[in-house]
Amino acid sequence: MTLREEVERSGRIKILFFPYGKREWFKKGVCIFDAAKALGIDLSSLCGGKGTCGKCKVKIEKGMKGLNSLTEQELKHITEEEIEAGYRLACQTMPTTTVSVYVPERSRIGKQRLQTAGLEVLVEQLNPFVRKYPVKLPEPTLHDSRSDEDRLLDALNAKYNLPTELDLNFEVAVDLANKLRDADWTVTAVKWKNKIIDIEPSDTSDRCFGFAVDVGTTKLAGFLMDLNTGKVVAVAARMNPQIPLGEEVMSRISHQMLEGQKGVEELQAAVVSGINEMIEECCEKSNVKTSEIYEICCVGNTAMQLCFLGIYGRYVAFAPYPPVLRRGVDIRASSIGLVSHPRANAYYAPVIGGFVGADNVAVILATRMLDSDEICLALDIGTNTEIDLGNKDLVMVDSCASGPAFEGMQIKHGMRAATGAIERVSIDPETFEVNYRTIEEKPPVGLCGSALVDVPAELLKAGLIDLTGKFVSEMAKETDRLRRGLKGIPEFVLVPQPETATDTDITITQGDIRELQKAKAAMRTGAEILMKRLGEKRKETVTESDISKLFMAGAFGNYIDPENARTIGMYPELPLERVEFVGNIAGTGARMCLISKEEREYAEKIATTVKYHELAADEDFQKEYLDALFFPHKNLDRYPDTANLLRRLGRIK
Amino acid sequence: MAENVLKRLKEAVLNYDVEGAVAVAKEVIETGFDPLIAIEQGLGEGLSIVGAKFEAEEIFLPELMIAAQAMKESLATLEPALAKGKSRKVLGKVIIGTVEGDIHDIGKSIVATMLTVNGFEVHDLGCDTPTSKFVEKAKEVKPDIIGMSALLTTTMVKMAEVINALKKVGLRGQVKVIVGGAPVSAAWAEEIEADAYAEDAMACVDVAKKLLSK
Numbered sequence: 001m002t003l004r005e006e007v008e009r010s011g012r013i014k015i016l017f018f019p020y021g022k023r024e025w026f027k028k029g030v031c032i033f034d035a036a037k038a039l040g041i042d043l044s045s046l047c048g049g050k051g052t053c054g055k056c057k058v059k060i061e062k063g064m065k066g067l068n069s070l071t072e073q074e075l076k077h078i079t080e081e082e083i084e085a086g087y088r089l090a091c092q093t094m095p096t097t098t099v100s101v102y103v104p105e106r107s108r109i110g111k112q113r114l115q116t117a118g119l120e121v122l123v124e125q126l127n128p129f130v131r132k133y134p135v136k137l138p139e140p141t142l143h144d145s146r147s148d149e150d151r152l153l154d155a156l157n158a159k160y161n162l163p164t165e166l167d168l169n170f171e172v173a174v175d176l177a178n179k180l181r182d183a184d185w186t187v188t189a190v191k192w193k194n195k196i197i198d199i200e201p202s203d204t205s206d207r208c209f210g211f212a213v214d215v216g217t218t219k220l221a222g223f224l225m226d227l228n229t230g231k232v233v234a235v236a237a238r239m240n241p242q243i244p245l246g247e248e249v250m251s252r253i254s255h256q257m258l259e260g261q262k263g264v265e266e267l268q269a270a271v272v273s274g275i276n277e278m279i280e281e282c283c284e285k286s287n288v289k290t291s292e293i294y295e296i297c298c299v300g301n302t303a304m305q306l307c308f309l310g311i312y313g314r315y316v317a318f319a320p321y322p323p324v325l326r327r328g329v330d331i332r333a334s335s336i337g338l339v340s341h342p343r344a345n346a347y348y349a350p351v352i353g354g355f356v357g358a359d360n361v362a363v364i365l366a367t368r369m370l371d372s373d374e375i376c377l378a379l380d381i382g383t384n385t386e387i388d389l390g391n392k393d394l395v396m397v398d399s400c401a402s403g404p405a406f407e408g409m410q411i412k413h414g415m416r417a418a419t420g421a422i423e424r425v426s427i428d429p430e431t432f433e434v435n436y437r438t439i440e441e442k443p444p445v446g447l448c449g450s451a452l453v454d455v456p457a458e459l460l461k462a463g464l465i466d467l468t469g470k471f472v473s474e475m476a477k478e479t480d481r482l483r484r485g486l487k488g489i490p491e492f493v494l495v496p497q498p499e500t501a502t503d504t505d506i507t508i509t510q511g512d513i514r515e516l517q518k519a520k521a522a523m524r525t526g527a528e529i530l531m532k533r534l535g536e537k538r539k540e541t542v543t544e545s546d547i548s549k550l551f552m553a554g555a556f557g558n559y560i561d562p563e564n565a566r567t568i569g570m571y572p573e574l575p576l577e578r579v580e581f582v583g584n585i586a587g588t589g590a591r592m593c594l595i596s597k598e599e600r601e602y603a604e605k606i607a608t609t610v611k612y613h614e615l616a617a618d619e620d621f622q623k624e625y626l627d628a629l630f631f632p633h634k635n636l637d638r639y640p641d642t643a644n645l646l647r648r649l650g651r652i653k
Numbered sequence: 654m655a656e657n658v659l660k661r662l663k664e665a666v667l668n669y670d671v672e673g674a675v676a677v678a679k680e681v682i683e684t685g686f687d688p689l690i691a692i693e694q695g696l697g698e699g700l701s702i703v704g705a706k707f708e709a710e711e712i713f714l715p716e717l718m719i720a721a722q723a724m725k726e727s728l729a730t731l732e733p734a735l736a737k738g739k740s741r742k743v744l745g746k747v748i749i750g751t752v753e754g755d756i757h758d759i760g761k762s763i764v765a766t767m768l769t770v771n772g773f774e775v776h777d778l779g780c781d782t783p784t785s786k787f788v789e790k791a792k793e794v795k796p797d798i799i800g801m802s803a804l805l806t807t808t809m810v811k812m813a814e815v816i817n818a819l820k821k822v823g824l825r826g827q828v829k830v831i832v833g834g835a836p837v838s839a840a841w842a843e844e845i846e847a848d849a850y851a852e853d854a855m856a857c858v859d860v861a862k863k864l865l866s867k
Contacts, residue, residue: 253807254806257807470712517713616756616757616758626715629715
């Protein structure tokens, strides 16, 4: 009998959760849902485990044989294909042997904080491509037998000084005669660029809407905009429905490569369905008809551009990662299935390179870096972090694979920013007592990104880890929170079990610290290399004192503590007042491009002038990365304020 | 004197002192001390302690990489002085590289370093390595092991290409192939008929040792 069988016979089974990598022993007969809750996994559920909502679908990867058979509730929610693939409802499944459970992204959405807010739109002037022009036309008489078309164009010219050579869309022309007469010659012309895309009866000029979309790899955010005022009417957010087809950008492109045209279409249909849901939700909330949306403006990374437009992206996936299209793209929204006016235009903003897309164009657009006299730095933090540096003379950008550690992945007690996530941590340097705050002030489940910035900074200030990130083992004499965990590897107890919502202590391990070091070092290296390379182009060194502003963008940007982020060396040491949080800036950029022709033209200019630097191929990458792994940096002269702080606390001499 | 040199070489490595290690290596040559013993009992011992510390999570990447740098630079001094026909004992020869289309270098470099630290002779082909380069180098070096890294799901396919190319030139039977990288898995290794998958640098050392003991 193997050890595992022996333990199983004694009534205990092991349940493993992926992609979390969490595993624990449970009593036989426990349902997977309860086990997941005990481990703090953000498994989604509306019914609380009664089997009625069907939200807690999981895939059983190993140990199928030891499961109870499918319940009636499950048969209502799980398709035959899913059954074939091993899907079950977690709340209905009680394993009697060890099982591996995969929690797909769509079952993880929980109450995750979907950040949609971003910098307010700062357009110089409201000037959308779509405009409405109400006119009253003179009826034809024997003395005035101009064509209906000329009659319309002349009237628009007379009243609004519009050029008489405007295009009249043929679909509109076909029905023009009836439309004019049915409306008794009072109509509203809808113009997009130099085309008349519709003639609506009576005066509808106060009803003119557009939809701006931030097409994120993980999240979609949509903004219904009133094009007459430039104001947001309604907001919606969704997880990107492409996630089941691949968790990150490269897997999506792989999906295209594996499935061919079918895969291309599946990805396109998925993202379009997500956008359509948001459009419908926003329209419903605000009593707008979907046919009153005349333009949709999308901003996202280059892989999302390809997926959205239905373009085969194979070559973007191989070095040197060239994008297919660079300029912005106009496409009829209905042709790819978007719900809106039948002749609405969908615009996808321009991209810079294979790994730097329209989302980064939006960063530069919204921060106005390219207008600035002073040098600015921008970090758009995510699994891939884009870094921009420069001013009106030149802006350079690079992209680094910072990994998902700050999103709570690959961290023992990490989680997304959902209910019960610890979002702030401080450690008393005298008593080592831990103070924390959780989202919605619920009992703690795990640590989300902002806490994962605080923890290493606080451990460092308290002398519990050293500048190399290693736990200081002598400190175990001072506090029993510092202990040896699994395999004798050190860990620090942040919240002991009785206080947690799970059945274990919430700790931070030596391995967690290493993951966070790697993530922050990648970002810091991205900035360092740009400082060097921009300096070469400018023929003068670019140092911290030359950087007048740091813009922090990205999902968790608004919640992190700038000082702690600086203490761990996530960014070059700048005075804190130069740090500005700008939130979800891709959404801001999408709104700007929707409501302003000038901004859209400016976005096109950005995409041609910003210079992309390939970080991984940079000769100094490895050296700089190794230096940046230290807290805050190997070269403390680069962090004088942080070094002073640590000196005052007695952490360094 | 002999012990003194060995001790100082070992300590230079343990203190992450690249210049110090090179200085002692030069002294070895000047004093006519056996460079082979210096390599194996001085540098080698220091490095195996460094490797163990890394494995126990006592030290981290910067220390590991610097220790390896100390070894590399001292070897450059010591190896040319080895008596003809003599070479340092190595556990095996390894060719390693990130596959074509993929420019992720550092993970592979860490694996190469850990292999070096643990006594393998490593030929690092860098990143974005064309399939043909793997094959040419294999013909030239006659390695025991070929290691391939891919960090993108899209470039993983190149691993299969390399394996097929090795088959074509009749080298596949003479080398063991280890694959690794974030999107790579044991199942993938099996699918493309690699000999093994290694999850990280430490695992790769174990896997490499195991494959060669077979």
